Amino acid sequence: MAVQHSLFRVLLTLCYGLAVIQGGIVRINDEEKPALTCGYAGCPKTQPDKLNVHLVPHSHDDVGWLKTIDQYFYGSRQEIQIANVQSIIDTVIQSLRKDPQRRFIYVETAYLWKWWNLQDAEVQREVRKFINEGRLEIIGGAWSMNDEATTHYQSIIDQSTWGFRRLNDTFGECARPKIGWQIDSFGHSREQASIFAQFGFDAIFFARLDWEDKAHRLNEKTAEFVWKSSPNLGEKVNLFSVALYNHYSAPSGFCFDILCRNRTLDDQSENGSKYTERKIKDFYSYILRQASHYQTNNIILTMGDDFHYQQAENYFSNMDKLIRYTNELYGKEVNVFYSTPSCYAKSLNEANKTWTTKSDDFFPYSHNERSFWTGYYTSRPTLKYFERLGNNFLQVAKQLKVLSNQTDDEDLQFFREVMGVMQHHDAITGTEKQHVADDYAKFLHEAITRGENITSKSISQLSTQEHPGKQEAFKSCLLLNISACEPTENSTIFILTLYNPQSQPTSTYVRLPVVGKGYSVKDHLGIDVPNQLLPIPGSVSKIPGRNSSASRELVFRAADIPPLGYQSYHISEKVGENVTDEVTPAAEVSSIGRNHNISVHDNGNVIIEWKNQDLRIIQSMNYYDGGKVFFSSGAYLFRPQNSTLHSFSYNGSFRFYKGALVEELHLTINDYVSEVVRVYDQEDKVEVEWMVGPIPVNDDVAKEVVVKYSSNLESKGCFYTDSNGREMLKRVRNSRPTWNISMLLEPVAANYYPVTTKMSLVDEGRKLRLSVLNDRAQGGSSINDGELEVMLHRRLLRDDRLGVGEVLNEEAFGAGLVARGVHHLVGSNLTDLDGAAAKEKSAAKGLAMRPWVFITPVNVTFAEWKNNHRMQFKGLNKNLPRNVHVLTLEPWKEGQVLLRLEHLFEIAEAKDLSKAVEVNLLDLFANLVIKEVRETTLGANQWIEDMHRLKWVIHTNEVHEELEKQNGTLPVVNGTMVVLLRPMEIRTFIISIK
Numbered sequence: 001m002a003v004q005h006s007l008f009r010v011l012l013t014l015c016y017g018l019a020v021i022q023g024g025i026v027r028i029n030d031e032e033k034p035a036l037t038c039g040y041a042g043c044p045k046t047q048p049d050k051l052n053v054h055l056v057p058h059s060h061d062d063v064g065w066l067k068t069i070d071q072y073f074y075g076s077r078q079e080i081q082i083a084n085v086q087s088i089i090d091t092v093i094q095s096l097r098k099d100p101q102r103r104f105i106y107v108e109t110a111y112l113w114k115w116w117n118l119q120d121a122e123v124q125r126e127v128r129k130f131i132n133e134g135r136l137e138i139i140g141g142a143w144s145m146n147d148e149a150t151t152h153y154q155s156i157i158d159q160s161t162w163g164f165r166r167l168n169d170t171f172g173e174c175a176r177p178k179i180g181w182q183i184d185s186f187g188h189s190r191e192q193a194s195i196f197a198q199f200g201f202d203a204i205f206f207a208r209l210d211w212e213d214k215a216h217r218l219n220e221k222t223a224e225f226v227w228k229s230s231p232n233l234g235e236k237v238n239l240f241s242v243a244l245y246n247h248y249s250a251p252s253g254f255c256f257d258i259l260c261r262n263r264t265l266d267d268q269s270e271n272g273s274k275y276t277e278r279k280i281k282d283f284y285s286y287i288l289r290q291a292s293h294y295q296t297n298n299i300i301l302t303m304g305d306d307f308h309y310q311q312a313e314n315y316f317s318n319m320d321k322l323i324r325y326t327n328e329l330y331g332k333e334v335n336v337f338y339s340t341p342s343c344y345a346k347s348l349n350e351a352n353k354t355w356t357t358k359s360d361d362f363f364p365y366s367h368n369e370r371s372f373w374t375g376y377y378t379s380r381p382t383l384k385y386f387e388r389l390g391n392n393f394l395q396v397a398k399q400l401k402v403l404s405n406q407t408d409d410e411d412l413q414f415f416r417e418v419m420g421v422m423q424h425h426d427a428i429t430g431t432e433k434q435h436v437a438d439d440y441a442k443f444l445h446e447a448i449t450r451g452e453n454i455t456s457k458s459i460s461q462l463s464t465q466e467h468p469g470k471q472e473a474f475k476s477c478l479l480l481n482i483s484a485c486e487p488t489e490n491s492t493i494f495i496l497t498l499y500n501p502q503s504q505p506t507s508t509y510v511r512l513p514v515v516g517k518g519y520s521v522k523d524h525l526g527i528d529v530p531n532q533l534l535p536i537p538g539s540v541s542k543i544p545g546r547n548s549s550a551s552r553e554l555v556f557r558a559a560d561i562p563p564l565g566y567q568s569y570h571i572s573e574k575v576g577e578n579v580t581d582e583v584t585p586a587a588e589v590s591s592i593g594r595n596h597n598i599s600v601h602d603n604g605n606v607i608i609e610w611k612n613q614d615l616r617i618i619q620s621m622n623y624y625d626g627g628k629v630f631f632s633s634g635a636y637l638f639r640p641q642n643s644t645l646h647s648f649s650y651n652g653s654f655r656f657y658k659g660a661l662v663e664e665l666h667l668t669i670n671d672y673v674s675e676v677v678r679v680y681d682q683e684d685k686v687e688v689e690w691m692v693g694p695i696p697v698n699d700d701v702a703k704e705v706v707v708k709y710s711s712n713l714e715s716k717g718c719f720y721t722d723s724n725g726r727e728m729l730k731r732v733r734n735s736r737p738t739w740n741i742s743m744l745l746e747p748v749a750a751n752y753y754p755v756t757t758k759m760s761l762v763d764e765g766r767k768l769r770l771s772v773l774n775d776r777a778q779g780g781s782s783i784n785d786g787e788l789e790v791m792l793h794r795r796l797l798r799d800d801r802l803g804v805g806e807v808l809n810e811e812a813f814g815a816g817l818v819a820r821g822v823h824h825l826v827g828s829n830l831t832d833l834d835g836a837a838a839k840e841k842s843a844a845k846g847l848a849m850r851p852w853v854f855i856t857p858v859n860v861t862f863a864e865w866k867n868n869h870r871m872q873f874k875g876l877n878k879n880l881p882r883n884v885h886v887l888t889l890e891p892w893k894e895g896q897v898l899l900r901l902e903h904l905f906e907i908a909e910a911k912d913l914s915k916a917v918e919v920n921l922l923d924l925f926a927n928l929v930i931k932e933v934r935e936t937t938l939g940a941n942q943w944i945e946d947m948h949r950l951k952w953v954i955h956t957n958e959v960h961e962e963l964e965k966q967n968g969t970l971p972v973v974n975g976t977m978v979v980l981l982r983p984m985e986i987r988t989f990i991i992s993i994k
């Protein structure tokens with residue numbers, strides 16, 4: 001323990017020296033004396049022999065929920081909710097001005113930035129000063145306080161990076177957040193904790209953990225602990241964690257916000273001062289009670305709540321008195337003062353305690369035995385998909401901008417910001433009011449549309465570099481999810497340009513909605529590519545609002561699209577003579593599949609057998625009744641009535657289609673549930689394209705539609721789900737790793753977990769694994785051995801009374817909303833670990849980072865196009881190792897590019913693929929000439945060598961790893977610039993380019 005501390009101090013001095021040499025210290029606004037009392041140095045002094053009570057004034061400002069982001073900011077629609085963010089920040093600044101002891105924290109950079117831009121220079125100077133003095137502390141600092149169950153790690157990192165970037169550019173070093181403040185997210189992921197540690201954060205504070213877990217932790221004084229956030233990254237991502245005592249609210253009776261109407265502390269009149277004295281006594285007993293559940297002589301009181309401080313002085317003046325009188329009356333025992341979460345964390349760190357640890361996560365969250373917040377894992381499935389599509393396209397836009405040597409612009413900034421908002425814990429979660437969900441969708445649509453300016457211009461530039469003057473439009477098909485695409489439907493000749501945002505050469509089957517009966521597809525070399533036409537299922541043609549003439553999809557295999565590159569195809573409709581209609585169902589066939597045997601049972605269930613493995617699935621469509629009276633499901637909660645799964649009665653039909661490229665089963669279960677099960681010629685996975693809706697509720701039954709895969713695997717009560725699309729976590733049915741849970745009342749809902757990208761079942765005996773990969777976040781479970789189930793869509797009849805005040809009953813075009821998506825089923829033999837891991841990883845990337853379809857309607861032959869256009873572009877000069885992925889490539893500041901490289905595999909996930917790997921950056925990118933490369937923390941807001949996290953001592957038998965000395969600027973050695981990546985590692989670089 002002692003050894004570790006002194007080692008740390010030595011390192012600190014060493015690195016400090018380095019930082020000075022490299023000029024890493026930020027200059028602040030000239031007018032201010034750089035009285036940098038931000039950070040730990042400026043924390044209020046605690047008193048070792050007293051109970052130190054840290055009052056932390058804060059406001060929880062949702063970036064949209066009951067009102068839209070703009071309605072919250074400007075304070076309109078007060079009849080919905082009295083909430084005005086502009087007043088909050090305005091009046092807090094006025095109150096901070098009055099007394100240097102007062103402190104406040106601010107969290108959501110989306111709002112702070114909006115507010116900042118409306119201030120005059122005087123106010124801006126003052127705010128900078130408050131930040132530099134540590135009186136206004138930035139906590140969290142991401143664009144929004146993201147959800148942790150349904151978000152993808154790439155988007156969490158992106159939206160944090162963008163918030164940090166604005167903060168650093170605007171305020172400098174003192175605005176660099178050191179604390180994760182996830183007070184309202186509905187449960188907490190381990191990946192989020194790992195990401196925070198990699199940002200250089202010293203702690204996470206949160207409020208929502210399972211009620212039983214919380215009770216245990218308070219009893220055992222383990223509400224503060226060290227979270228081991230990644231078995232792959234080890235000790236360096238341990239994160240100190242604080243589960244708050246009283247949600248994130250002020251102690252009852254001590255909320256002095258105008259929204260609370262608690263009586264103020266009146267010290268003038270005689271009655272008033274008696275009342276005040278009584279209140280102080282109550283306060284004193286409250287803090288003793290809280291302290292009895294925590295380890296040190298420090299406690300934190302969150303003095304605030306949702307949209308509090310709209311008239312900040314009311315709150316502050318009463319807190320002034322609370323502090324003064326408590327210290328006057330009980331000053332021998334307690335010391336009450338304004339503080340911040342970072343100062344609180346610092347005090348705990350100085351307490352020299354040995355802390356307990358935790359290695360799992362905080363899902364699912366429940367606030368009592370009937371209330372599991374597992375419905376929102378699936379709520380608003382189309383918004384969840386739209387968000388994922390948005391990230392796919394954002395990465396395409398960022399990469400193309402860099403590869404075509406363009407600088408950052410407002411379209412890209414807007415796109416980043418909208419995606420930041422989408423991560424908010426009432427956005428992607430589906431727990432907002434309908435008009436707010438519509439507002440998010442509108443913004444995302446605008447962001448994607450503006451993103452198209454970027455991509456079209458970039459590809460146009462890359463493809464016509466040698467032919468100036470030619471500027472074609474490269475249009476996106478944003479309605480491919482309903483098999484519609486205006487430019488492919490309405491042109492007889494068009495160019496398809498597929499851009500591959502993945503880091504490996506990628507082959508994919510393209511599906512384009514068309515009207516013709518036969519097509520000729522030529523690749524970039526002019527070689528004819530075999531293709532096949534498939535009918536668009538009738539259920540899809542009937543989707544309300546679908547306005548498309550396409551009746552079939554043209555399918556072909558686009559082979560080896562270069563990583564971070566594109567490949568173009570010339571596609572033309574065959575006309576006249578002997579064009580035969582290829583779209584006929586295969587008669588006389590009772591099953592399809594080459595490596596599989598796929599057939600339909602009389603009851604409408606699909607039977608999928610693997611020919612080369614002892615794996616067999618019965619796939620069925622089912623629903624839970626979400627209830628219509630008390631204890632019903634809602635936007636947040638999943639409360640299946642009697643925990644009973646109902647199967648649909650099958651009154652549909654099915655057809656098989658067979659061809660050289662793909663074989664398909666088109667199956668209709670009933671009026672609103674249908675699916676296509678397909679296997680492509682050169683792919684090992686089975687694709688299930690599900691479609692649900694409009695879900696009828698006129699029978700007065702709320703329905704939560706679930707697909708179930710019942711396999712022959714012996715899973716022995718276990719299954720695996722991903723954490724934000726990255727590491728996998730083991731789940732054990734009816735059990736929690738750190739306490740005994742009784743699940744009698746909600747045996748199904750309590751076993752649901754977020755499935756952000758993947759869910760698996762393993763048969764250890766037979767060494768088989770079945771994985772389901774999805775295209776958007778969903779909830780899922782394994783209720784019986786051998787089974788995986790995933791909730792696809794939900795339409796409900798009751799609000800769950802957690803604030804949203806609306807029934808989750810999505811409609812579009814006058815009917816229930818239709819959702820359509822895919823699952824990829826991958827069966828693997830675990831005797832070939834590398835093969836199994838690689839298959840799943842490429843399936844996951846294929847869903848999250850799809851090659852993007854750009855269409856250019858033309859009137860030219862292949863040769864004519866080829867003459868004037870480059871039909872293949874490679875963004876990488878050489879292939880990266882198979883376990884490496886370019887997580888981020890985006891324009892940064894003038895002359896700079898932001899790059900993140902990640903190792904895709906976990907330590908035990910594979911063999912060769914799980915080894916550490918080296919990448920030479922120097923000539924990696926085709927269009928970039930690298931001048932200098934400096935490594936930063938994961939959030940790109942601090943040079944890596946400047947990162948010094950607080951050290952915490954834990955109960956452990958493990959040998960401590962030696963702290964590695966980080967050197968931020970990558971050296972060039974023998975003409976190479978090598979980056980080492982260990983399993984699951986992400987490294988972030990700012991590259992200066994020539």
Ligand SMILES: *[C@@H]1O[C@H](CO)[C@@H](O)[C@H](O)[C@H]1NC(C)=O
Pocket residue numbers: 252253254255259260261262263
């Ligand atoms: C304080 O205000 C809250 C919110 O309005 C209310 O629930 C609580 O009962 C009040 N407590 C006292 C002691 O006035």
Ligand SMILES: *[C@@H]1O[C@H](CO)[C@@H](O)[C@H](O)[C@H]1NC(C)=O
Pocket residue numbers: 026027168169172173936940941942943
């Ligand atoms: C933070 O901002 C300062 C001032 O603009 C800048 O000098 C510094 O390079 C930034 N830090 C990082 C890591 O980008």
Ligand SMILES: [Zn+2]
Pocket residue numbers: 060061062184425426
């Ligand atoms: Zn919230």
